[in-house]
Amino acid sequence: MVTKERIWELMEEVFDPEVPVLTIVDLGVLREISEVDGTWMITITPTYSGCPAMKRIEDDIIEKLAEHGIHDVKVENVLSPAWTTDWLSEPGRRKLKEYGIAPPVDEIDKSVLFADQPIVPCPKCDSKNTKMISQFGSTACKAHYQCQDCQEPFDYFKCLK
Amino acid sequence: MSALFEYLVRLGDDSLILGHRLSEWCGHGPILEEDIAMTNIALDHVGQTTSLLKYAGEVEGKGRTEDDLAFLRFEREYRNVLLVEQANEDFGVTMMRQFLFDAYRKPLYEQLTKSSDVQLAAIAEKSLKETKYHLKHSAEWVIRLGDGTDESHERVQTALNNLWRYTDELFYTDQNDVELLANGVIFSSEELKKSWMEMVKTVLDRATLTIPNNGWQREGGRKGLHSEHLGYILAELQYMQRAYPGMEW
Known part of the structure; x- marks a missing residue:
């Protein structure tokens, strides 16, 4: 049984392509996970408007979930509330420094x-x-x-x- | 055509053309750090273009994507202000053009975060954070060059004299805006001009530069009537999609 918690766990394995020590969870780019009629909706937000990593992150999320047999997935990109560095997690800050x-x-x-x-x-x-x-x-x-x-x-x- | 579509295209085209102009500096910056800075800012503008034109396409409802709008329109369908298409010339000219624009964009986005249109407000909220960095960067350079050597002072003063004639158009309003204003989608351009002028005066003062006394102003971009520069920009910008329609890489 796939649960929301399980998907959050898997998202801890999706890394930012430009700062590969950070996961999208550390970075605060992953905003929400929900299920609508059997489809998993993964909501992400860009750090900067022109961030070229967003498309790659989208593909990586879909790939990661597919590896675990989860195929009904939709990744949605939202702009508001706008991303802020306040969303960078504590472990994320530590990993950056290291x-x-x-x-x-x-x-x-x-x-x-x-x-x-x-x-x-x-x-x-x-x-x-x-x-x-x-x-x-x-x-x-x-x-x-x-x-x-x-x-x-x-x-x-x-x-x- | 809806007023909101037209408005979004105006903002989107400002970012698209300015982003393209800045990207022309790639590999030609006076120092490595500035090469990187200008291309970073170009990237922010291309990103903002994506948000604005994507939303414009949705509002229009004819299935046009942000790429269709960016690459497959003709010159007279572009709605950017004349200022952003002016040539890069030297680094001082580029920074002056950037400063005059950033000083307008920042208070504009501040206004639009309160827009009654939720998606436009979201785009403004996102873009404002980036624009603050752009303004800080361009304002600091205008000050450094204006209050620098005799040579740098003269060059940026000349740049200001030449670009000043394109600044009134930043506050251009027409019939298209009436409905948007009434519905709280956009806000007064008089307020905007006040904030802009305050910023411009503060920075130019510190830069020991003088606003030209000449009242002559040009406009046309918002109506699709451009200077000779835009055609050349579009020839480069659109080349790939015109030569190989629908290509992706």
Whole structure:
């Protein structure tokens, strides 16, 4: 018997193609699982509008469930409520740091144009003496930083609120 | 044709054409970080285009997808403002064009999060978060270049002088908007212009740049009457779908 709980478990095995240490559950991209007339509805939401990983995540969800004999599946993409880094789980934040990506810190409101950049600790040496190289990094959801102490260049999973 | 369809196409085309313009910088940025920044922003715009034109196709109800709308219309059916199709020129011109646009897009999305149309409000809520980053980026560059060397100051001042004539069109309203305004789907463009002007003045002031005194303004994009640039953009943008109809990869 396939249950909602079982599907949530299986979703813990679907990884984000761009940050492969995170599952879609860690990331908060998976919003809801429900059953309508025998069809499993999986609701996901994009991190950024143009996130090229969404199609891949959709395919991976369908593939993962098919591996376990679940074929009646529909993946739905919703925009509201809009994804925020607050949905990134605690284990997700820990895994990011271990992987070398600084997790989002509580950040200033970006509408305050001239405010200081947030202090992002280095994921390698924990130094707070880091500087932003660019607001835009290797993917839409990351910024590029460098540690001024250990010199490590690193990605910062930037805050989206 | 429904007013909402027309409105969504206007917003969608702004993002589509600006996203395309920014993508032209791929591999040509002045430094690697800016190359990546501009293509990231381009990607956000293409993503917003997807949301807006997809919804436009649904509202229209003729089975057109976001791809059909993006790739298979003719020049006069595009509704983007003239500002976004203007040439990239140098990095300063691109950043000035971006700033003038971002300073409009952010308060526009802020308004639209309160739209009575639930899907439009959802798209605005999503896109607003991205647009805040875009505005921060372009505003900082306008300040850095304006208040930089004599050379950079002169270049961005010239860019401002040349692009200013396209800014009134950002607040263009016509018959199409009447019903949408009455139903609370969209909101006053006067309010929008006030927020825009406030932002523009603050940033230009810090950048030691001067708003040109010339009152001459151009419009036409919202009615499908474009500058010579759009044809060239579409030739590149549509090439694949025109040469190999329906191709996918």
